[in-house]
Amino acid sequence: MNFAGFNNDDNSSAGENHFSSVSAAMSIFSSPRLSLGLQQTNGEATRNGESFEVSVSRRSPESRSGSDNAEALSGDDDLDASDRPLKKKKRYHRHTPQQIQELESVFKECPHPDEKQRQDLSRRLNLDSRQVKFWFQNRRTQMKTQIERHENSLLRQENDKLRAENMSVREAIRNPMCGHCCGSAVVGEISLEEHQLRIENSRLKDELDRVCALAGKLLNDDAACSSALKLGVGSRNDYSGSGGFTLVPPGFEISSPFFSGLAPPVNRTTDVATGLDQKSLYLDLALSAMDELVKMAQTSEPLWIPSSKGKREMLNREEYEKNFTPCLGPKPDGFVSEASKEVGMAIINSLALVETLMDPERWAEMFPCMIARSSTSEIISSGMGGTRNGALHLMQAEIQLLSPLVPVRKVTFLRFCKQHAEDVWAVVDVSVDSISERRSSDSARTSLSCRRLPSGCLVQDMPNGYSKVTWVDHTEYEESNIHHLYRPLVSSGLAFGSKQWISALQRQCENLTILMSSTFPNRNKPTPISSMGKKSMLKLAQRMAQKFCRGVCASSSHKWSKLEIGNIDEDVRIMTRKNLDDSGEPPGILLSAATSVWIPVSPRRLFDFLRDELMRSEWDILSNGGPMQEMANIFKGQDHSNSVSLLRSTAMNANQSSMLILQETSIDASGATIVYAPVDIPAIHSVMSGADSSYVPLLPSGFAILPDGQGMEETGSLLTVAFQILVNSLPTAKLNVESIETVNNLISCTVQKIRAALRCDK
Missing domain, CATH: 1.10.10.60 (Homeodomain-like)
Known part of the structure; x- marks a missing residue:
């Protein structure tokens, strides 16, 4: 049996010979556009507090x-x-x-x-x-x-943007280009066809300006929405000229002999009117959703009542139906509802958070464990006065939970942003499936498994640099697609709900505060790491965690192919792919395997056991049967359990060699993750000295821990176990059944060892 994942003979290719994860679409720490209003300071990190x-x-x-x-x-x-x-x-x-x-x-x-x-x-x-x-x-x-530093940074960025636009305009004026052949343009008389196209272009721009102005007016006058958006689209009948030519006078017909010999231009009036009608529906829906979100966020009892399963608030359905008219129509057959509200403080200002939510890439970077894929399909309105006030985007996203037993939620929705006061913003999401169904035939409609009712957040700046964030999540979904182990967790709102969004936001903002600080809190370990080295280590760990998340769920943005194997447990998902040119992981045939089980211990106890290097020999094959030594540790937040560490395995005999393992541990009120990967010793030493970490190959494995959602006492945990291995270094090789059976046995053996070590009843 040739299984490269268990070969420990070569330290210089640990990333190829052991477990690891899929390449991340984005690295938060490497993104120059995610500032969050947090600039580097000269002293200790905000959350560290020492000296x-x-x-x-x-x-x-x-x-x-x-x-x-x-x-x-x-x-x-x-x-x-x-x-x-x-x-x-x-x-x-x-x-x-x-x-x-x-x-x-x-x-x-x-x-x-x-x-x-x-x-x-x-x-x-x-x-x-x-x-x-x-x-x-x-x-x-x-x-x-x-x-103050953040405001100065924003002003500098705006200044640089204006300077770049100015330079590009000057360059375009000096070197005009032909739009058809991309060659140098020659100044001269324009053709009749171009004349007509310019007229049409000018008219369409006027219509666009009118719609944008109308949308801005709607933000302040909701009552005028319905009638104003149904204005007819007429042709422009004035004689004012622009660009060196005269517009078509009144009564001029396109069929006139003056245009004989030219192809008849397309009349776009009907298409424009259809587009305006759809935009009017989008605006109506967005305004209705914003009104519902604000009311739900600012209202407590009797709309929100204490939950019988804990300190959470649950939606009073009778009160909701009494006060709100469903903007998406009746709930589809077979669907159930989940609703939650959470209030928290995050070290980020309101403007930075609004910019992050309106940008799909930055949104995915802020919530890497929850957003598998996001994109903007259409920008209906970019906002007013150079701000995000009134911005309306049509977006698509895939929202995931770190378990193969819960399907990815695919949603198409409107995201609408509005400023309600000087330091108060609101961002709302609402699905557009009802509008899409109205405009498509029955055969073209796709089966939906999830839709978002008005959901989003209210953000208010606080005087201490934090923001008070009130998050509301309201979703309808098809419950039959979810494994019975996760149904209580999902229905309670702890899987995809507001607490998950708030906790992820707080943890990510805290991580960025530490990263942007000039000093890092860490334990006294024998291995010294420079400040630049710590930043490189944190970036490498962030990429490792993203690769782990992308190897657990079957999102359309991932390149994994699911394997259907008859003798494999139905709760185990095995996927494979070929890596040819990704420098972030070894080339060859990669295999990913994941499953989720219930463990009768609390999430915190399970997390502490799995991250303890002294207990690692109880379940980890990489430990060589002995305890591991922690060589370095970098804290990522106020809770010192959130950290990045470097572990060294112990060689138990002369035939074995020691190895280094990079590990990241994170925990908050919503759950925890433990991600680790063997690393090449010379490469990690280079990273610790401050070198670029993007070239270091990784194939991470790890755990995701969630509460079981059964009651007030946290007596049980939902544990997801995931491994990624390199089964053959040749991309042209074929995947054999022995490798699949081996990784399946590895998952089963790991779960059994964890249960035995925690003395759990099977």
């Missing part, structure tokens, strides 16, 4: 007020600066992680605590009252500096 006074004192005096500056520098006493000895050394206090966590939680709710609150904090945290006061002053100053 915070030092980072503030190094800032430029222009970024803070004089009072804040004076107080921030008076860390030990209240003496006037002129009375302080010139050479007196500054004493710094290093807060404990528990103190930082408590201070951060209070800061989110109240960035300006009064004297009573500060005294209470000082007693609880065993800190001096002045230390608490100075910590909040420094925290506010740092947040203010970040916002």
Whole structure:
């Protein structure tokens, strides 16, 4: 049996000889367009909190007020600066992680605590009252500096964009090109055909301007929507000229002998009217959806009532049907509904979040574990006044859950953005299936398995640099396609609902804050890593996690082909593909296998067990039967369980060789992931020194952990196990049955070892 995934003889090709994952469509850390309003700081990361006074004192005096500056520098006493000895050394206090966590939680709710609150904090945290006061002053100053830097960055980007457009216009004026042959244009008289095309083009532009202006008016006058959009489309009957020619006078007929010998131009009036009619339907639907989203987000009881299964809120169906008219019509037969609402704080400003949601690439980068594919089909309106206010896009997306037992949700929807106040924005999604069905024949209609009712978020800027995000998710789907293990989780809204979106947003913003900081929190490990090396390691880990997600679900954006094998368990999905030229993973025949099982332990306990390097020999074949040693660790957030680590396996005898494993662990309120991959030793050393990590080949494996959604107590977990292996280094080779059976046995053996180690009843 030739199974390259288990060969440990060659350290220099660990990525080829062991487990790994599919290439990521996008890397958040490498994207120059995802700023999130978070710029690099000179001191500690926002969520780290250690030696915070030092980072503030190094800032430029222009970024803070004089009072804040004076107080921030008076860390030990209240003496006037002129009375302080010139050479007196500054004493710094290093807060404990528990103190930082408590201070951060209070800061989110109240960035300006009064004297009573500060005294209470000082007693609880065993800190001096002045230390608490100075910590909040420094925290506010740092947040203010970040916002100012982000605004400056946006202005620079806009300036660069205008400069580039100016240069391109100048170049086009100097070197005119022919639109037909792409050669140099010669100034001269235009033909009659071009004359007519210019007239038609001018008229269509006028119609487009009228529709855009009408859409803008609708944002402020919803009552005029229906009648205004049904205006007729007439021809332009004025004599004003443009571009050196005269428009067609009134009464001029296209069939006139003046145009004899020319092909009759196409009359586009009917097509334009049809397009306007469809856009009017889109605008009506978007405005109705926005109104419903805002009301659902701002209303509590009796519309939202406490759930019997926990602290979540559930939608009161009777109250909803009483107050809202379904904008998509009645629920299809066989469909069930899920609805959820969640409120959270994220370290991102409202403008940056709105820009991220309106850009399909940045949206997928922000939610890499949830968005398998996204695209914009049509930009109906780009917004007013150079902003996203009034922007309306027709989009498509595939939303996934990390399990082969839950099908990918494919939706076509409108995404509408509107500014409700100075610092309050709303973005709503609503499916357009009802409009599409009205305009297509029965034979052309596609069977739908999911549709989004008005869903989205309200974003409000907070004074501490955070945003308060209220997320509402309301979906109807066909339940019969979902495995019975996941039906309680999906119906509760914990799989695709608001809590999942909020948790992913908070975790990703926290990761980017750490990445953009000049220093990184990490444990004292024997392997030193430079600041640039840590950034390269984080980028490599991000690509590894994306490849893992793309090897679990069968999205249309992935290049995997599903295999139907008779003797394989129906709950195990096995896919294969050939890699020919992707430098991010080894070339050859790749195999992906994944399954999901129920484990009778809580998600946190299962997560801690699987990420413990000392317990890895209980289930991981890569451990060579012995414990692993953690060589390096980089924290990615406030919870130190969110980290990237480098593990070394132990060689148990002379015939075995040690190897390095890159591992990323992430956990939040909605679930957890553990992703790992063997890495080439010389390559990872190069990455740790700050070199580019994009060339390092990876085939990751790992776990996705979700609560089972059965009740208030987290007594059970849904565990997804996924492996990716290289079965043959020759892309022209054929996949044999032995390799498929081996990887199936590997999954089964791994699940059995985990159950045995946790003493679970089978």
